[in-house]
Amino acid sequence: xxxxxxxxxxxxxxxxxxxxxxxxxxxxxxxxxxxxxxxxxxxxxxxxxxxxxxxxxxxxxxxxxxxxxxxxxxxxxxxxxxxxxxxxxxxxxxxxxxxxxxxxxxxxxxxxxxxxxxxxxxxxxxxxxxxxxxxxxxxxxxxxxxxxxxxxxxxxxxxxxxxxxxxxxxxxxxxxxxxxxxxxxxxxxxxxxxxxxxxxxxxxxxxxxxxxxxxxxxxxxxxxxxxxxxxxxxxxxxxxxxxxxxxxxxxxxxxxxxxxxxxxxxxxxxxxxxxxxxxxxxxxxxxxxxxxxxxxxxxxxxxxxxxxxxxxxxxxxxxxxxxxxxxxxxxxxxxxxxxxxxxxxxxxxxxxxxxxxxxxxxxxxxxxxxxxxxxxxxxxxxxxxxxxxxxxxxxxxxxxxxxxxxxxxxxxx
Amino acid sequence: xxxxxxxxxxxxxxxxxxxxxxxxxxxxxxxxxxxxxxxxxxxxxxxxxxxxxxxxxxxxxxxxxxxxxxxxxxxxxxxxxxxxxxxxxxxxxxxxxxxxxxxxxxxxxxxxxxxxxxxxxxxxxxxxxxxxxxxxxxxxxxxxxxxxxxxxxxxxxxxxxxxxxxxxxxxxxxxxxxxxxxxxxxxxxxxxxxxxxxxxxxxxxxxxxxxxxxxxxxxxxxxxxxxxxxxxxxxxxxxxxxxxxxxxxxxxxxxxxxxxxxxxxxxxxxxxxxxxxxxxxxxxxxxxxxxxxxxxxxxxxxxxxxxxxxxxxxxxxxxxxxxxxxxxxxxxxxxxxxxxxxxxxxxxxx
Numbered sequence: 001x002x003x004x005x006x007x008x009x010x011x012x013x014x015x016x017x018x019x020x021x022x023x024x025x026x027x028x029x030x031x032x033x034x035x036x037x038x039x040x041x042x043x044x045x046x047x048x049x050x051x052x053x054x055x056x057x058x059x060x061x062x063x064x065x066x067x068x069x070x071x072x073x074x075x076x077x078x079x080x081x082x083x084x085x086x087x088x089x090x091x092x093x094x095x096x097x098x099x100x101x102x103x104x105x106x107x108x109x110x111x112x113x114x115x116x117x118x119x120x121x122x123x124x125x126x127x128x129x130x131x132x133x134x135x136x137x138x139x140x141x142x143x144x145x146x147x148x149x150x151x152x153x154x155x156x157x158x159x160x161x162x163x164x165x166x167x168x169x170x171x172x173x174x175x176x177x178x179x180x181x182x183x184x185x186x187x188x189x190x191x192x193x194x195x196x197x198x199x200x201x202x203x204x205x206x207x208x209x210x211x212x213x214x215x216x217x218x219x220x221x222x223x224x225x226x227x228x229x230x231x232x233x234x235x236x237x238x239x240x241x242x243x244x245x246x247x248x249x250x251x252x253x254x255x256x257x258x259x260x261x262x263x264x265x266x267x268x269x270x271x272x273x274x275x276x277x278x279x280x281x282x283x284x285x286x287x288x289x290x291x292x293x294x295x296x297x298x299x300x301x302x303x304x305x306x307x308x309x310x311x312x313x314x315x316x317x318x319x320x321x322x323x324x325x326x327x328x329x330x331x332x333x334x335x336x337x338x339x340x341x342x343x344x345x346x347x348x349x350x351x352x353x354x355x356x357x358x359x360x361x362x363x364x365x366x367x368x369x370x371x372x373x374x375x376x377x378x379x380x381x382x383x384x385x386x387x388x389x390x391x392x393x394x395x396x397x398x399x400x401x402x403x404x405x406x407x408x409x410x411x412x413x
Numbered sequence: 414x415x416x417x418x419x420x421x422x423x424x425x426x427x428x429x430x431x432x433x434x435x436x437x438x439x440x441x442x443x444x445x446x447x448x449x450x451x452x453x454x455x456x457x458x459x460x461x462x463x464x465x466x467x468x469x470x471x472x473x474x475x476x477x478x479x480x481x482x483x484x485x486x487x488x489x490x491x492x493x494x495x496x497x498x499x500x501x502x503x504x505x506x507x508x509x510x511x512x513x514x515x516x517x518x519x520x521x522x523x524x525x526x527x528x529x530x531x532x533x534x535x536x537x538x539x540x541x542x543x544x545x546x547x548x549x550x551x552x553x554x555x556x557x558x559x560x561x562x563x564x565x566x567x568x569x570x571x572x573x574x575x576x577x578x579x580x581x582x583x584x585x586x587x588x589x590x591x592x593x594x595x596x597x598x599x600x601x602x603x604x605x606x607x608x609x610x611x612x613x614x615x616x617x618x619x620x621x622x623x624x625x626x627x628x629x630x631x632x633x634x635x636x637x638x639x640x641x642x643x644x645x646x647x648x649x650x651x652x653x654x655x656x657x658x659x660x661x662x663x664x665x666x667x668x669x670x671x672x673x674x675x676x677x678x679x680x681x682x683x684x685x686x687x688x689x690x691x692x693x694x695x696x697x698x699x700x701x702x703x704x705x706x707x708x709x710x711x712x713x714x715x716x717x718x719x720x721x722x723x724x725x726x727x728x729x730x731x732x733x734x735x736x737x738x739x740x741x742x743x744x745x746x747x748x749x750x751x752x753x754x755x756x757x758x759x760x761x762x763x
Contacts, residue, residue, distance in 0.1 A: 158621030173522035281623040284500040323493050
């Protein structure tokens with residue numbers, strides 16, 4: 001089968017899903033008495049002045065960075081058939097503890113930032129590690145234990161915030177941890193706009209974008225190009241076959257959850273290091289759950305997740321201009337919800353089509369992919385076209401590419 | 414297992430859809446309209462329009478002001494709701510200011526940090542923040558804080574509850590454990606103890622600080638209130654936004670009483686709930702918003718300070734719909750007078 005054909009099949013599901021989702025969303029917009037075409041026009045209109053346009057890109061990218069990390073964290077576990085719903089708790093706990101650690105010490109700038117990142121990853125990994133240990137020693141389903149640990153993590157974070165780690169003045173209506181000193185801030189990337197001859201946006205583009213890109217590349221290489229990644233994918237497709245061929249399934253569960261949790265620990269850092277500089281009651285919540293949607297949308301490949309995160313970011317930005325045109329912001333949420341559901345359904349259809357093709361072709365029946373939509377096409381074997389090179393392209397490219405590709409991505413919830 | 418996991422993910426995406434803002438108000442006003450006509454921008458907090466609580470109350474205030482000034486909701490008003498996790502609050506204010514709306518009104522204390530940034534970027538625009546203090550002017554000279562003495566109104570709710578209880582046992586359900594809701598609790602408990610120092614008061618919050626789900630969880634409001642009633646309470650006061658619906662339901666089933674919050678909730682309740690809603694602690698967000706807009710229209714808005722709505726200015730108080738507290742009206746008036754003239758000071762933290 002040619003590369004082209006395989007690529008076509010891989011693209012079939014997401015494209016089909018987005019078309020179906022857009023059709024449903026258009027129907028919803030018609031039903032509330034508005035014009036879907038003008039809605040699309042509004043979503044694609046980034047503003048009149050150059051600085052408004054660059055600002056719109058910054059808003060999309062700043063939203064996409066945490067979503068990308070969340071999707072990445074979920075996808076690592078997904079790849080081996082583990083459903084890490086605990087990303088939410090992992091990142092909330094990691095963010096508050098790393099914020100406190102960052103506020104408690106004074107270090108030279110790069111070390112300070114590094115310390116915060118390391119603390120966040122360790123906390124995230126530790127919290128996910130509990131899930132893994134429960135699974136391998138007691139056989140507790142990771143779905144159940146990670147949901148339960150979410151509640152514990154949120155309660156713990158609240159206790160720490162209102163108790164020992166409280167840094168805001170008593171009586172202030174927003175409770176926060178103490179501010180991280182300036183040496184612990186991650187510098188923004190607005191210089192890039194100047195270098196490219198674009199107008200300076202109002203908000204700062206998160207420098208953490210670079211860390212997210214690196215994380216994406218590392219995960220891509222790890223999963224696609226290492227022995228560990230092979231074991232991981234093999235276990236995901238057939239745990240019994242993998243065990244039979246000598247993979248240590250228990251060890252894999254622990255390692256995978258630790259990696260997933262470490263990545264989850266990074267989710268809150270773009271906001272923490274880039275803008276708020278403290279964790280507080282108004283800190284953005286729910287990113288862990290959105291990450292599940294983004295991972296499904298991106299079919300667990302880092303490139304796909306980056307595109308999915310940008311699509312959510314694009315849709316999210318559109319929520320405000322839509323309201324100026326009298327279209328409720330919930331339309332955006334409906335579009336996002338239908339896209340995710342459509343992707344799940346389309347993945348399954350595409351999987352069946354590929355399998356039927358493979359069977360009809362008389363070749364070896366493709367190993368049945370796990371139903372979680374993790375791998376594309378059913379051919380688990382070699383790396384699908386997006387090799388690390390391609391991953392690099394998207395990882396570092398969003399700033400440059402968003403202008404060209406706005407039409408295809410979207411905003412967030 | 415896999416199928417279940419997928420279903421779960423799907424339902425989460427759907428759950429996100431469920432928290433809808435029913436209508437974003439009117440549109441098409443951007444940039445149009447005469448320069449001398451007031452263009453009012455209103456940015457809601459989480460929940461948006463249709464929360465039957467402070468967002469709706471703020472909207473009612475805008476409607477009243479628009480009518481008073483002879484403007485049109487279509488052309489002169491733009492409302493914006495935040496996204497589900499409210500991460501775009503800053504963008505809401507900025508875009509309103511950028512599109513020429515002035516004044517811009519932010520609803521909720523969650524705008525505390527953001528409004529200080531945005532007001533600096535747009536020094537010529539007049540801002541107001543409901544439930545946010547700018548007493549020291551730290552948020553800028555162009556920001557007015559619209560504050561309420563919730564503890565004073567809640568004190569009277571406590572007086573009413575302690576006067577009417579037959580079991581000497583009452584309850585308080587808070588939505589989210591935040592300094593704002595603690596003012597309700599502190600006032601309520603102080604008022605009840607002023608009437609009866611030995612009264613039993615059960616207090617509980619539905620979600621901890623930082624988790625705002627407690628304002629929209631009627632199921633949890635129901636089970637907490639049910640627990641209070643089973644433990645002997647016969648009157649429960651809620652300051653829990655949308656979760657109050659569950660408190661009322663529990664009161665109906667236990668055949669006990671409840672006290673509403675923010676608006677006169679008796680007015681919007683079903684007949685069977687009207688039978689149990691004894692009174693409501695009213696917080697006149699609508700009046701505050703209306704008066705602010707009118708002051709801007711008359712060029713009288715000061716900025717860099719707070720306007721406090723308390724018992725004296727009738728910014729907070731008790732509703733009397735249903736007539737359940739008519740017999741203790743003089744007791745309540747007595748305490749009200751003591752608070753107004755300063756002989757009783759109400760604490761703001763429990």
